[in-house]
Amino acid sequence: MSVMTNEIEKGHQRREIREIWTVPVTVIGELYQPKLWAGLTTLVMVVRVRHLWNKTTREVQFYLSSLNSDAQLIGRAIRKHWGIENEAHWTLDCTFAEDACRIRSFHSPRNFSLLRRFALNALNHEQSYKRSLRQKMKRTAMDNNYMIRVLSCCFLNSTLDSSHPLCQA
Numbered sequence: 001m002s003v004m005t006n007e008i009e010k011g012h013q014r015r016e017i018r019e020i021w022t023v024p025v026t027v028i029g030e031l032y033q034p035k036l037w038a039g040l041t042t043l044v045m046v047v048r049v050r051h052l053w054n055k056t057t058r059e060v061q062f063y064l065s066s067l068n069s070d071a072q073l074i075g076r077a078i079r080k081h082w083g084i085e086n087e088a089h090w091t092l093d094c095t096f097a098e099d100a101c102r103i104r105s106f107h108s109p110r111n112f113s114l115l116r117r118f119a120l121n122a123l124n125h126e127q128s129y130k131r132s133l134r135q136k137m138k139r140t141a142m143d144n145n146y147m148i149r150v151l152s153c154c155f156l157n158s159t160l161d162s163s164h165p166l167c168q169a
Contacts, residue, residue: 007075014052020075021045022065042069046078092116095133122154 007018023043031037044063049056067074092098096116103109123136126149131139140147 007079014050016051017049018075018079019047020071020078021047022069022071022074024069039066040064041066042074044074044078046075088117088120091133092120095120095137118154122150125153126150127153 007020009016009018021044023045025031025037025040025043028043031040042065044065046061046063047058048061049058063074063078065074067077089098096119098113098116101109101112103112119137120133123133123140126136128149129136129139129146136150140150
């Protein structure tokens with residue numbers, strides 16, 4: 001038993017057709033080492049066919065989910081996740097020139113990616129200086145007090161509310 005939904009999206013001279021198939025885990029029988037799969041309820045397959053000018057690509061992705069076997073709901077969740085991921089990548093590339101980075105050895109690429117995401121989140125949490133991320137980043141580099149404010153807000157927001165004096169102007 002499987003459920004399928006189709007989504008068609010057009011824009012930027014491309015057309016993408018997504019088929020989302022969901023299968024409840026209960027219909028596939030006993031899993032190997034079932035304790036390792038606690039909470040797993042649905043297997044998902046997404047087939048994407050993209051038409052861009054005269055080129056067509058097809059890719060298949062599989063997902064494991066704890067959501068009920070609802071293809072429309074899971075399709076929206078997957079789409080939202082990738083929208084957020086693509087927006088974060090665009091911001092990291094425009095603000096921090098991530099794609100132009102030449103760091104390629106050992107653990108350095110992963111470490112610097114983590115530091116960039118940390119900096120992006122810290123700058124987004126700081127609300128007293130209403131400027132672009134690039135302007136906030138430059139001010140952070142030139143003003144130690146502002147840098148401390150940005151870092152403090154990042155850590156304090158996880159335990160205190162945003163009305164804390166360090167997070168205000």
